[in-house]
Amino acid sequence: xxxxSLSHVNKSFGDVQVIPDISLEINDGEFVVFVGxxxxxxxxxxxxxxxxxxxxxxxxxxxxxxxTDAPPARRGLAMxxxxxxxxxxxxxxxxxxxPLKMAKTPQAEIDRKVDYAARTLNLASYLDRKPRALSGGQxxxxxxxxxxxxxxxxxxxxxxxxxLDAALRVNMxxxxxxxxxxxxxxxxxxxxxxxEAMTMADRIVVLNAGNVEQFxxxxxxxxxxxxxxxAGFIGSPRMNFIDGAEAGKHDAHSIGVRPxxxxxSTSEGAWQGVVNVSEQLxxxxxxxxxxxxxxxxxxxxxxxxxxxxxxxxxxxxxNRIYKFDAAGQAI
Amino acid sequence: xxxxxxxxxxIGFTILAWAIALLLFSPILWTILxxxxxxxxxxxxxxxxxxxxxxxxxxxAVQDRSDYIKHATNSIIVSFGSTLLGLVIAxxxxxxxxxxPTKRTKDILMWMLSTKMMPAVGVLIPIYLIFRDxxxxxxxxxxxxxxxxxxxxxxxxxxxTYFKEIPVDILExxxxxxxxxxNEITHVLVPMAIPGIAxxxxxxVILAWNEAFWTITLTSxxxxxxxxxxxxxxxxxxxxxxxxxAASLLAIAPILLLGWFSQKQLVRGxxxxxxx
Ligand SMILES: Nc1ncnc2c1ncn2[C@@H]1O[C@H](COP(=O)(O)OP(=O)(O)OP(=O)(O)O)[C@@H](O)[C@H]1O
Ligand SMILES: [Mg+2]
Numbered sequence: 001x002x003x004x005s006l007s008h009v010n011k012s013f014g015d016v017q018v019i020p021d022i023s024l025e026i027n028d029g030e031f032v033v034f035v036g037x038x039x040x041x042x043x044x045x046x047x048x049x050x051x052x053x054x055x056x057x058x059x060x061x062x063x064x065x066x067x068t069d070a071p072p073a074r075r076g077l078a079m080x081x082x083x084x085x086x087x088x089x090x091x092x093x094x095x096x097x098x099p100l101k102m103a104k105t106p107q108a109e110i111d112r113k114v115d116y117a118a119r120t121l122n123l124a125s126y127l128d129r130k131p132r133a134l135s136g137g138q139x140x141x142x143x144x145x146x147x148x149x150x151x152x153x154x155x156x157x158x159x160x161x162x163x164l165d166a167a168l169r170v171n172m173x174x175x176x177x178x179x180x181x182x183x184x185x186x187x188x189x190x191x192x193x194x195x196e197a198m199t200m201a202d203r204i205v206v207l208n209a210g211n212v213e214q215f216x217x218x219x220x221x222x223x224x225x226x227x228x229x230x231a232g233f234i235g236s237p238r239m240n241f242i243d244g245a246e247a248g249k250h251d252a253h254s255i256g257v258r259p260x261x262x263x264x265s266t267s268e269g270a271w272q273g274v275v276n277v278s279e280q281l282x283x284x285x286x287x288x289x290x291x292x293x294x295x296x297x298x299x300x301x302x303x304x305x306x307x308x309x310x311x312x313x314x315x316x317x318x319n320r321i322y323k324f325d326a327a328g329q330a331i
Numbered sequence: 332x333x334x335x336x337x338x339x340x341x342i343g344f345t346i347l348a349w350a351i352a353l354l355l356f357s358p359i360l361w362t363i364l365x366x367x368x369x370x371x372x373x374x375x376x377x378x379x380x381x382x383x384x385x386x387x388x389x390x391x392a393v394q395d396r397s398d399y400i401k402h403a404t405n406s407i408i409v410s411f412g413s414t415l416l417g418l419v420i421a422x423x424x425x426x427x428x429x430x431x432p433t434k435r436t437k438d439i440l441m442w443m444l445s446t447k448m449m450p451a452v453g454v455l456i457p458i459y460l461i462f463r464d465x466x467x468x469x470x471x472x473x474x475x476x477x478x479x480x481x482x483x484x485x486x487x488x489x490x491x492t493y494f495k496e497i498p499v500d501i502l503e504x505x506x507x508x509x510x511x512x513x514n515e516i517t518h519v520l521v522p523m524a525i526p527g528i529a530x531x532x533x534x535x536v537i538l539a540w541n542e543a544f545w546t547i548t549l550t551s552x553x554x555x556x557x558x559x560x561x562x563x564x565x566x567x568x569x570x571x572x573x574x575x576x577a578a579s580l581l582a583i584a585p586i587l588l589l590g591w592f593s594q595k596q597l598v599r600g601x602x603x604x605x606x607x
Contacts, residue, residue, distance in 0.1 A: 052503050072506040085504035089522045098518075099508035146508065156507075 001063045002153035002186035003028040004049060009058035011044055011210075018044050019210040021058070026188065028063075031180050033197040034190045035233070036207035042190045045207070046156050049188065051075050062153060073102075078147035079156040082163065084139045086131040092118075092142050093127040099150040117145040137168045148179070154186035161196070169193075173200060194236060198222070206230050228328035231256050237286055239322070242293045252323035252331055259286065259299040261320040269313025271296075275306045289314060359583075365576035366390075373573040389577035393564070396574075399581055402560035406585075408471055409546070409556055410539035413478035414532055417486040420479070422528075425490035426516060430499055440491065443484040451481075451544050462549055469550045477549065478539045486535055493527025494520065530597050533589070540586045557582035 004026040011019040018041050026032050034042045047053040049060060051072035060068045067075050078099070086095050096117055100110045118124045121141045131139055140160060147155055157176075161169045177200050180187050191197055197204050198218045206213040206221065206229070214226040218234075225231035231239050239256040247255045263269070264287070273291035280302065287298045287306055291314065298314060306312065323331040365373050366389055368382040393399060428436050458477070459468075467473025497520065505519045521528065543558040550559055561582050564575040590597070 050507060052506065071511075072503075073509045073511055077507065079504070079507040081500050081504060083498065083500045085498070085500035087501060087505075087519055087523075089525075098505070098510075102509035102511075102514060146504075150509070 001028050003063055004154060004186065004188070005061040005064075006049070007059050007061075009045075009048060009060065010056045011041075011048055011053065012056045017210070019048070022210070022212055024205065024212065024215065026186060029184045029186055031177075031187045031189065031200060031202045032205060033201035033203075034188065034205045034207055035192060035194060035197045036213075037233075038192060040207045041210040042192075042207055043158055044210075046079075046158055046188060046190050050077055050079050050156050052079075076153045077156055078150060078152035078154075079158070080140075080143045080147050080160045082159045084131075084143045084163075086139060086142055086146075088131055091128050091130060092123060092134070095131065095142055096123075096145045096149055099146060103150060113149045114145075117149050120148075121145050136164055137172065140164065140172060144176075144179070148183070152185065154188065157187065157189040159190055159192070161191075162193075169196075176200065194234060198234070204234075206233055208233075224330070225322065226330055228254065228256065228324045228330075231322055231324075231330070237297045237299065240296045242296075244293065246293055247323075250321060250323055253326040254324045254328075256322040256324065257296075257316040258320065259297040261317040262296070262298045263315040263317070264298055264300050264304070265313045265315065266311070267313065269315040271314045271316075273312055273314060275308060275310040275312060277308065278304075278306050280305075287312070362576045362579050365573055366580045368573050370571070370573045373576070389573045390581070392574055393578045393581065397560055397563050397578075399560065399578075402555055402557050403581075403585065405471060405474075405554055406540055406556040406558075406582075409474050409478055409554075410536045412471075412475040413482060413539050414486070414535040416475065416479045417483050417535060418490075418528065418532065421483060421486040421490050421531075422516065422521065424487050425494050426520060428487070428491050429494035429497075430502060440488065443487060447484055455548065459548065467549075469552065469554045471554045474546060474549060474554050474556070477545050478542060481542070481545065482535045482538055485538070486531055489531040489534070490524070490527065493524050493531075496527075497523050526596070529593075533593050533597050537586055537590060 004024075006022055006024045009019060009022045010017070022045065034045060036042055044053060048055055051067070051070060051074075055068050058068070059066055062075060062077075087098065090098065093114055096114045097110050100113060105113075114127075115124070118127055121144060123138065123141055123145060126134060126138060126142075131142065134142065140163075143160070160176075161172050164172060173196055176187075176189075180200075189196070189200060201218055203215060203217055204221055205215045208229050213233075214221055214230045216224075221230055221234045225234060228241065232241065235258055237259050239258050240262075241254055241256050243254045247253060271291050271293075273289035273296065275287055276290045276295060277288040279286040279288075283302050285300050285302055285304045285306075287300060287304075289296050289298055289312060296314065325331055364380070364382060367385050367387070368379070369384055369386055369388070372379055372383055428440065462468045462473055462477075465473075467476070501523070502515055502519060505515045510518060540556075541558065543562070546556045546558045547562055550556070555563075561575070561578050564571055564578045
């Protein structure tokens with residue numbers, strides 16, 4: 001079991017209020033991702049749940065039990081750090097066995113569990129090495145191994161993949177997702193990579209300046225963003241926003257259109273513009289088009305070959321225009 | 332790439348370095364040489380460099396007059412005892428200053444250091460009276476206690492700087508892995524800080540070994556250490572220079588050997604974390 005509940009959690013460092021007031025319900029077995037811009041309080045929130053930071057006010061419950069004042073060692077959660085935080089003086093085997101040793105597990109059981117974890121994570125041949133003799137990806141696996149052996153109530157990940165190269169990230173992303181499907185243990189995962197957020201999460205928490213902007217499934221966030229911040233944060237390339245008269249036509253203070261919801265034509269359409277930059281990715285082409293309402297991004301197929309200065313017409317999909325009021329809330 | 336330095340400059344600096352090293356070493360060398368001279372030769376004018384009549388008499392005389400083995404044992408007990416006791420107190424103290432600092436931590440560190448700037452005679456009378464009333468005068472445990480207190484600021488400071496180099500993530504990982512404070516310190520912090528702890532231990536053994544002021548004032552016959560042993564050979568009259576040298580040589584030899592064999596460790600510890 002591993003349901004996590006936060007009610008009116010507040011965290012201040014001295015006079016600086018980092019998290020004003022957050023309430024969240026995370027269900028047992030859920031994969032929840034915290035995303036948000038740098039400095040918005042993702043790590044702080046995760047560390048509050050872990051018990052590595054003291055809560056200034058509010059309550060944290062694990063399976064209904066109040067753990068607000070419990071030290072991390074008594075919460076039964078496991079954490080994977082961005083820096084891996086392996087014990088440099090211990091072999092891989094001892095690193096993985098450490099939590100079991102702390103729990104006074106019998107030696108025979110420790111050996112069995114460490115061997116099992118090592119086989120699952122392809123670490124069997126490195127068990128006697130020290131962490132410094134491992135690659136980044138292997139270290140990450142050891143960190144995960146150390147987290148899984150003790151069968152925690154929930155896993156906490158703080159940007160675990162950000163030190164890995166792109167190809168390895170994709171692999172590890174899949175491995176973590178598979179691990180979740182296999183273990184069915186609650187996982188909370190902090191990232192600022194929205195591809196990771198969209199692909200891994202059951203539900204995503206979008207944070208901004210210490211506040212929850214929206215909490216929902218990836219597709220909910222994509223299709224029905226609660227406000228302009230979420231609309232701009234989820235989706236890549238980011239949504240185009242148009243203010244002023246053009247927005248007024250839709251009875252809104254501002255409107256948003258995603259690059260993938262704009263049709264491109266050389267002859268006719270709603271808005272006229274001139275291609276500024278064309279980014280060709282092979283599969284897609286992103287055009288940055290200068291229009292009367294500013295620079296708009298358009299996603300089109302990879303075969304388009306526009307260059308700087310080409311005149312184009314843009315037409316937004318009328319069913320996919322997002323409208324926002326003056327406060328930025330979705331209408 | 333090594334920087335290019337003209338050969339003449341290099342030779343010049345090498346000679347200079349040797350000259351300074353010899354200058355610094357000369358008192359020790361002179362002590363060693365004098366220890367093997369007769370008392371008459373030791374004060375001869377002009378002085379001789381190498382002993383004309385090589386003699387071991389002084390060492391015998393020194394052992395006869397005042398028990399070397401007893402003093403050496405006392406030195407070992409006090410210097411190691413006070414350092415180990417200091418470490419037991421300082422490791423948790425340095426842990427809290429490095430990893431759970433408060434607004435006042437810096438002030439406390441500065442205050443501790445400031446106690447080292449005060450001349451020891453300033454507290455001589457109160458400490459002497461306290462020791463007298465607690466019957467700690469001329470006892471090994473009393474001396475160990477005062478030596479621990481004297482060196483505690485240095486031990487805490489050294490450990491604090493070493494602990495600062497340890498990534499706090501790793502200690503947090505231990506906490507997440509279910510380690511209570513005691514296990515976090517013994518299983519993770521101490522093994523990671525071993526080079527630093529070892530050089531703290533060595534340096535403080537050396538400092539305690541060489542400490543003279545308190546050992547001479549707070550002990551007489553029973554608990555005297557080697558510094559008290561040396562000072563008993565400096566009398567204002569009579570021929571004592573060669574015996575004093577022999578006593579000094581006997582007193583510094585153990586610590587000199589310890590320093591010699593551990594210099595690699597000492598340098599590594601003192602520059603720990605300077606190069607990552
Ligand atoms: N110990 C601390 N003392 C004071 N302020 C802190 C402390 N830790 C974090 N903060 C502040 O709290 C805010 C949130 O920090 P946090 O590390 O949670 O951000 P984050 O969302 O994880 O950012 P990133 O994506 O860059 O990791 C930041 O403005 C940071 O400066
Ligand atoms: Mg962070």
